[in-house]
Amino acid sequence: MKSAIEVRHLVKNFEYYKKEIGMRQSLKNLFFREKLVKEAVNNVSFSIAEGEVVGFLGPNGAGKSTTLKMLSGILHPTSGSVNVFGYTPWERKKQFKQIFSIVMGQKSQLWPDLPAGESIFLNKCIYQVPDADYRRTLDELSELLDVKELLGVQVRRLSFGERMKMELIASLIHKPKLMFLDEPTIGLDIISQRAVRNFLKYYNEQYRATVILTSHYMRDIEDLCPRAILINSGTIVYDGELKKINTHQDEKKLIKLHFSEYTTLELLKEFGDVKEFDGFYAEIEVKKEEVRVSMQHFLYRFPVVDFTIEELTIEEGIAKLYRGSA
Amino acid sequence: MTRNKYVVAFRIGFQSSLEYRFNFFLSLLSAAFPMIVQYYMWTAVYANAGEKDVFGYSYREMIMYTILAAVVSKLVISNIESSIAEDIKSGGLNKYIIQPIYYFGFRISSYIGQRLMYFTISLCIILALTYILNTFYSLKTEEERILIFCLSIILSVILSFLISYAICACAFWLSEISYFFVVTSLLINMMSGGIFPLEIFGERLQQIFRLLPFHYLIYFPVNVLSGKISGHQIWQGIMGQGVWIILLLLICHLVWKRGMKRYLGLGG
Numbered sequence: 001m002k003s004a005i006e007v008r009h010l011v012k013n014f015e016y017y018k019k020e021i022g023m024r025q026s027l028k029n030l031f032f033r034e035k036l037v038k039e040a041v042n043n044v045s046f047s048i049a050e051g052e053v054v055g056f057l058g059p060n061g062a063g064k065s066t067t068l069k070m071l072s073g074i075l076h077p078t079s080g081s082v083n084v085f086g087y088t089p090w091e092r093k094k095q096f097k098q099i100f101s102i103v104m105g106q107k108s109q110l111w112p113d114l115p116a117g118e119s120i121f122l123n124k125c126i127y128q129v130p131d132a133d134y135r136r137t138l139d140e141l142s143e144l145l146d147v148k149e150l151l152g153v154q155v156r157r158l159s160f161g162e163r164m165k166m167e168l169i170a171s172l173i174h175k176p177k178l179m180f181l182d183e184p185t186i187g188l189d190i191i192s193q194r195a196v197r198n199f200l201k202y203y204n205e206q207y208r209a210t211v212i213l214t215s216h217y218m219r220d221i222e223d224l225c226p227r228a229i230l231i232n233s234g235t236i237v238y239d240g241e242l243k244k245i246n247t248h249q250d251e252k253k254l255i256k257l258h259f260s261e262y263t264t265l266e267l268l269k270e271f272g273d274v275k276e277f278d279g280f281y282a283e284i285e286v287k288k289e290e291v292r293v294s295m296q297h298f299l300y301r302f303p304v305v306d307f308t309i310e311e312l313t314i315e316e317g318i319a320k321l322y323r324g325s326a
Numbered sequence: 327m328t329r330n331k332y333v334v335a336f337r338i339g340f341q342s343s344l345e346y347r348f349n350f351f352l353s354l355l356s357a358a359f360p361m362i363v364q365y366y367m368w369t370a371v372y373a374n375a376g377e378k379d380v381f382g383y384s385y386r387e388m389i390m391y392t393i394l395a396a397v398v399s400k401l402v403i404s405n406i407e408s409s410i411a412e413d414i415k416s417g418g419l420n421k422y423i424i425q426p427i428y429y430f431g432f433r434i435s436s437y438i439g440q441r442l443m444y445f446t447i448s449l450c451i452i453l454a455l456t457y458i459l460n461t462f463y464s465l466k467t468e469e470e471r472i473l474i475f476c477l478s479i480i481l482s483v484i485l486s487f488l489i490s491y492a493i494c495a496c497a498f499w500l501s502e503i504s505y506f507f508v509v510t511s512l513l514i515n516m517m518s519g520g521i522f523p524l525e526i527f528g529e530r531l532q533q534i535f536r537l538l539p540f541h542y543l544i545y546f547p548v549n550v551l552s553g554k555i556s557g558h559q560i561w562q563g564i565m566g567q568g569v570w571i572i573l574l575l576l577i578c579h580l581v582w583k584r585g586m587k588r589y590l591g592l593g594g
């Protein structure tokens with residue numbers, strides 16, 4: 001498969017000044033400032049194939065946005081190379097700008113005082129989309145997202161979910177081959193979230209668009225991204241299939257137990273990692289090979305009325321990776 | 327319908343400005359209060375001076391200057407600093423970096439669109455005021471003068487946009503900037519003659535002010551209209567405006583280039 005994005009040994013350092021708490025330190029800082037370097041992105045390499053949907057995950061401040069900014073040409077890296085469809089992003093060639101777009105859930109690109117249709121039309125002119133294509137795309141996308149009647153409504157009067165859908169249309173009007181989605185479902189209700197997810201899935205399948213998605217909602221990632229790249233403190237801690245995030249680590253299962261009588265925590269602790277406990281209910285992480293033995297003990301020694309054995313959630317696996325690498 | 331992105335930006339700017347028409351009329355109204363204060367102040371000054379001229383202005387000329395300058399300053403001063411600085415501070419600039427459009431071109435076309443209606447209304451008000459003052463004081467303003475005034479005021483608007491655009495670039499280096507613009511806009515308003523005619527500041531300051539572009543914003547067009555400046559001085563002034571527009575285009579280009587380098591993380 002042709003690769004859309006090639007990132008090699010990407011590094012970005014930011015310089016900043018040390019600030020200490022207290023009046024005296026503040027005064028001192030006026031005359032003497034200590035310069036520090038923060039390694040926001042530290043030797044990151046990965047490649048993404050054309051048409052792939054990749055979840056880009058990491059805790060706040062991990063270097064996700066910095067990486068996305070370098071991929072889209074907003075920031076120059078300190079060192080390393082990036083190749084996006086044959087272009088070096090920070091050269092900011094006009095042809096490069098034509099092939100991608102960014103959607104940010106936190107930042108609107110629409111004019112709040114005007115109908116969304118006007119902002120979409122402005123984008124059409126900026127990207128010089130031919131009239132016929134424009135009309136076809138607009139019809140298709142607005143119908144898919146069910147906002148056709150709202151194109152003439154002032155953006156200020158739209159609901160949050162409706163506005164997000166308009167953002168999507170505005171950034172897809174030139175049919176980009178590559179999309180950077182930065183938390184596109186933030187602040188949306190469940191129905192709108194689902195609509196946005198379904199739409200993105202459709203768009204990816206229909207146009208074979210390459211998508212990089214960051215989100216803190218696991219549902220977004222699980223629904224859309226077969227592959228995940230986890231970044232923490234500026235380095236990649238996991239790159240591979242999303243489903244295998246757990247098996248990648250030590251193999252464990254989650255046993256959930258309900259008791260008919262009050263049970264003490266101490267007795268449970270010897271079987272594994274107790275995640276939750278309130279006397280009548282417990283969640284315990286147990287190594288896979290010990291599940292059988294542990295279950296026998298539980299059923300034999302405790303007043304168990306109900307139980308389930310589950311895979312660890314992906315979320316749990318990700319949290320572990322974050323902690324483990326921090 | 328046109329398909330040029332900058333023309334569309336202009337049209338969108340125009341449309342969105344219509345949303346704020348009430349705001350605009352309020353700001354015109356707010357210009358009336360200092361006008362009244364100044365009217366009484368100058369009336370008192372001239373009554374006590376005992377002379378016919380103060381700072382080279384007769385009483386009528388001074389009143390005319392004060393009133394016209396107040397409206398012209400509403401028309402010329404751009405107030406775009408905060409929104410551009412906001413783009414720089416909060417990353418709104420990113421959107422223009424990744425799209426095939428020039429930020430400067432986009433800003434100036436949407437700015438002209440946003441101001442067009444207010445510009446026309448203010449111009450009508452100024453012409454009406456001139457007419458009223460003329461009848462009141464039985465003066466006469468030649469048509470030619472009005473035409474040159476219109477030309478100079480258009481140049482003033484462009485000049486004012488460029489000055490603001492250059493000042494905005496400070497947001498690339500300063501992190502706390504909101505009060506900075508309060509200071510600069512006050513200074514600019516003063517140095518451009520928006521409050522008093524420049525003669526008030528005395529010979530030395532006036533000479534410094536004449537070396538700066540600001541007096542072309544308000545002082546010059548108002549005095550063209552009121553007849554204080556005449557003959558070849560008018561054309562010298564228009565030339566001065568043109569020269570400053572070219573100079574400021576250069577300055578804007580340079581400071582924004584430096585600023586963008588910093589913004590994009592190239593250091594500097």
